[in-house]
Amino acid sequence: MGGGAxxxxxxxxxxxxxxxxxxxxxxxxxxxxxxxxxxxxxNVTHDCRSxxxxxxxxxxxxxxxxxxxxRWGVEETIHWFESRGVPLKTESDGxxxxxxxxxxxxxxxxxxxxxxxxxSVRTKHGVAKIEKTAKGFTVxxxxxxxxxxxxxxxxxxxxxxxxxxxxxxxxxxxxxxxxPSIFTFHTGGPALHALSGLSLSEVTLRAEGQKQTFGxxxxxxxxxxxxxxxxxxxxxxxxxLAASGYRFxxxxxLLPLSEVEFRDWLELAIREHPKRRxxxxxxxxxxxxxxxxxxxxxxxxxxxxxxxxxxxxxxRLVETxxxxxxxxxxxSAFKEEFVTAGGFALDDLQPGTMxxxxxxxxxxxxxxLDIDGITGGFNFQAAWTTAYFAGTEAAASLL
Ligand SMILES: Cc1cc2nc3c(=O)[nH]c(=O)nc-3n(C[C@H](O)[C@H](O)[C@H](O)COP(=O)(O)OP(=O)(O)OC[C@H]3O[C@@H](n4cnc5c(N)ncnc54)[C@H](O)[C@@H]3O)c2cc1C
Numbered sequence: 001m002g003g004g005a006x007x008x009x010x011x012x013x014x015x016x017x018x019x020x021x022x023x024x025x026x027x028x029x030x031x032x033x034x035x036x037x038x039x040x041x042x043n044v045t046h047d048c049r050s051x052x053x054x055x056x057x058x059x060x061x062x063x064x065x066x067x068x069x070x071r072w073g074v075e076e077t078i079h080w081f082e083s084r085g086v087p088l089k090t091e092s093d094g095x096x097x098x099x100x101x102x103x104x105x106x107x108x109x110x111x112x113x114x115x116x117x118x119x120s121v122r123t124k125h126g127v128a129k130i131e132k133t134a135k136g137f138t139v140x141x142x143x144x145x146x147x148x149x150x151x152x153x154x155x156x157x158x159x160x161x162x163x164x165x166x167x168x169x170x171x172x173x174x175x176x177x178x179x180p181s182i183f184t185f186h187t188g189g190p191a192l193h194a195l196s197g198l199s200l201s202e203v204t205l206r207a208e209g210q211k212q213t214f215g216x217x218x219x220x221x222x223x224x225x226x227x228x229x230x231x232x233x234x235x236x237x238x239x240x241l242a243a244s245g246y247r248f249x250x251x252x253x254l255l256p257l258s259e260v261e262f263r264d265w266l267e268l269a270i271r272e273h274p275k276r277r278x279x280x281x282x283x284x285x286x287x288x289x290x291x292x293x294x295x296x297x298x299x300x301x302x303x304x305x306x307x308x309x310x311x312x313x314x315x316r317l318v319e320t321x322x323x324x325x326x327x328x329x330x331x332s333a334f335k336e337e338f339v340t341a342g343g344f345a346l347d348d349l350q351p352g353t354m355x356x357x358x359x360x361x362x363x364x365x366x367x368x369l370d371i372d373g374i375t376g377g378f379n380f381q382a383a384w385t386t387a388y389f390a391g392t393e394a395a396a397s398l399l
């Protein structure tokens with residue numbers, strides 16, 4: 001069930017054993033997300049070969065995936081695509097793409113392997129309901145057709161609404177409420193938005209009331225904030241931020257300095273350049289226009305010199321640079337890339353096989369599970385890994 005990355009990968013591995021496999025896709029075309037992913041380049045995995053380090057990139061599901069990565073991890077993914085004529089390349093941040101920068105080549109490798117192994121791909125075959133029978137399963141389609149199957153692999157991708165899980169309502173599977181992960185923050189007014197395109201290289205973010213912090217570059221956008229630190233924060237805090245209605249205070253340390261280090265920097269500048277205007281004393285790592293925005297926010301006008309900074313000004317500077325408050329008032333998708341956190345609960349699966357504990361013979365793979373990764377190729381890697389197990393184990397159980 002599902003003609004995406006996980007559905008194809010599972011179908012291929014099941015069909016390689018010689019079993020008859022049908023791949024049922026509800027829409028008119030398969031692999032749509034693969035095609036649009038990574039800005040049309042498909043960030044197929046991440047160059048992170050250690051199972052433990054890889055598992056640490058999943059806000060939900062990492063502990064479940066870690067032992068699975070030992071059998072199907074990044075190396076296996078690279079080998080699978082490269083041995084099918086799609087060499088991969090690694091970018092400086094570890095993201096891996098097809099050398100051609102064309103997601104179609106990833107889709108073609110999957111389609112060719114499915115065809116070569118005799119998978120029957122059926123588009124416009126939406127699954128409405130799955131029922132357990134004495135011999136296996138009855139799959140009811142949207143068009144009222146019925147298919148009997150000895151085994152079923154469930155891979156319909158992230159389902160954002162609880163009602164979309166009804167196709168398995170008789171199975172007793174628990175559903176962890178779905179909600180979005182990987183998004184950007186709406187904050188600030190016209191003065192901040194006018195700085196769209198500027199970035200800070202090393203910020204540390206923390207949502208109010210939370211202990212966890214998230215470091216990395218941050219980008220100012222037309223609507224607020226984006227960039228790796230923001231995306232990480234949104235993924236790891238997906239549940240907490242949803243509970244706040246996406247309205248919360250975000251505190252940012254804008255420079256990688258302690259208060260003592262920042263005050264030392266300021267005092268040195270005052271001693272060395274007393275007549276210099278504060279607006280011209282830009283700390284390394286903060287763009288000049290953003291520095292001016294910060295100073296205006298604490299009423300240090302363009303004419304004030306370093307020597308004229310009083311104690312109050314200095315304290316405000318420390319606060320605005322090391323504990324800057326952004327009032328977040330909403331969210332939006334990052335380059336249309338979003339992932340569903342939540343889904344079918346992992347406790348209901350046999351971890352070694354991806355088989356249901358409730359309905360033996362029913363398997364799960366991909367984003368429909370309560371597994372999601374941060375941005376960087378981790379979500380596809382979870383799809384390849386879970387689908388490899390679901391496909392091989394579903395077929396092996398028939399031997
Ligand atoms: C714009 C965008 C860009 C992304 N880029 C990246 C990236 O570069 N790297 C990365 O790692 N991740 C990326 N992701 C996330 C990644 O695409 C998903 O995690 C991944 O596609 C999940 O694979 P899947 O097979 O589980 O689900 P999907 O790819 O969503 O496939 C599920 C398929 O099942 C079908 N289906 C649904 N319901 C039914 C039904 N009832 N009956 C039959 N078929 C059904 C759907 O139509 C769909 O074709 C991106 C996501 C988006 C939205």
